[in-house]
Amino acid sequence: MEREFVFTQVDFERIRSLIRDRVGISLSEKKRDLVYSRIARRLRVLQLKQFSEYLDFLLVNDHEIQDFINALTTNLTAFFRESHHFDHLATHMLKQVSSSKQTFRIWSSACSTGEEAYSIAMTAIETFGTWTPPVTILATDVDTNVLTQAKAGVYGSERVEKLSDERMRHFFFKGKGKRQGSVRIRPEVQALIQFKPFNLLADPWPIKGQLDAVFCRNVMIYFDKPTQYKILSRFHPLLRDRGLLYAGHSESFQHAADLFKSQGQTIFKPVSGLLKQGVHK
Numbered sequence: 482m483e484r485e486f487v488f489t490q491v492d493f494e495r496i497r498s499l500i501r502d503r504v505g506i507s508l509s510e511k512k513r514d515l516v517y518s519r520i521a522r523r524l525r526v527l528q529l530k531q532f533s534e535y536l537d538f539l540l541v542n543d544h545e546i547q548d549f550i551n552a553l554t555t556n557l558t559a560f561f562r563e564s565h566h567f568d569h570l571a572t573h574m575l576k577q578v579s580s581s582k583q584t585f586r587i588w589s590s591a592c593s594t595g596e597e598a599y600s601i602a603m604t605a606i607e608t609f610g611t612w613t614p615p616v617t618i619l620a621t622d623v624d625t626n627v628l629t630q631a632k633a634g635v636y637g638s639e640r641v642e643k644l645s646d647e648r649m650r651h652f653f654f655k656g657k658g659k660r661q662g663s664v665r666i667r668p669e670v671q672a673l674i675q676f677k678p679f680n681l682l683a684d685p686w687p688i689k690g691q692l693d694a695v696f697c698r699n700v701m702i703y704f705d706k707p708t709q710y711k712i713l714s715r716f717h718p719l720l721r722d723r724g725l726l727y728a729g730h731s732e733s734f735q736h737a738a739d740l741f742k743s744q745g746q747t748i749f750k751p752v753s754g755l756l757k758q759g760v761h762k
């Protein structure tokens with residue numbers, strides 16, 4: 482089939498290596514068509530004629546790099562996705578806060594459009610029975626487009642159709658008039674979360690330690706094992722001794738058994754006794 486833009490194997494290889502170096506995403510040969518359709522949109526916006534032109538443009542236009550990254554990330558997510566994690570989190574935070582009397586600190590480290598972080602915030606509000614639970618949530622993603630959506634907290638009604646009526650009434654405003662068909666998360670829920678751009682491949686990490694829970698779900702699958710290990714070795718010193726790492730349903734981390742021990746249900750606890758400083762070096 483004739484394509485709108487010239488896209489050679491060399492172009493594909495250049496894109497693969499650029500996205501792997503920048504954000505860790507490993508694209509298999511099978512992703513050629515996906516890459517074509519995602520990046521073709523950038524060529525249209527920039528009125529370029531072929532992929533090689535776009536790649537040369539990327540080399541000298543730093544500002545385009547973010548759009549390139551945004552185009553190639555996969556942002557599939559949902560409210561209360563893998564819902565057993567939120568049931569587990571509720572018990573974990575109640576136990577930790579009653580014994581330590583400290584604020585429970587959570588990081589949603591690849592938060593996409595925000596549903597994961599908002600589900601954590603709703604869980605905290607329900608668990609402690611207050612709009613101001615003793616919980617802070619940092620939510621980050623490398624994709625700046627999804628973060629803009631996350632901060633806005635506005636979703637199409639189809640995104641919330643699996644939520645209970647009670648949660649809908651409690652946590653969302655329904656759009657009226659021009660906004661019919663969309664919902665907005667209540668500001669009290671938003672107030673618990675700080676959304677920020679962050680690349681898990683960054684060096685160093687500006688995140689302070691003493692975290693009680695890290696959600697790193699459905700992102701490691703895009704990385705190769707050495708990259709996963711490097712990131713896990715950075716999570717390790719940030720977690721409190723009783724802290725937990727929540728991973729995606731297909732993420733197992735057997736290759737990092739020296740760092741994290743499975744608790745079942747893709748929940749991991751840090752192996753204790755490791756030198757907390759510089760474990761990733």
Ligand SMILES: C[S@@+](CC[C@H](N)C(=O)[O-])C[C@H]1O[C@@H](n2cnc3c(N)ncnc32)[C@H](O)[C@@H]1O
Nearest residue numbers: 504554557558591593623624680681698699700
């Ligand atoms: C499939 S979504 C998962 C969202 C959510 N954690 C969940 O499980 O529903 C994966 C997210 O990881 C983000 N991502 C990919 N590479 C990243 C990196 N190097 N640093 C931070 N986020 C990254 C993508 O932008 C995307 O929003």
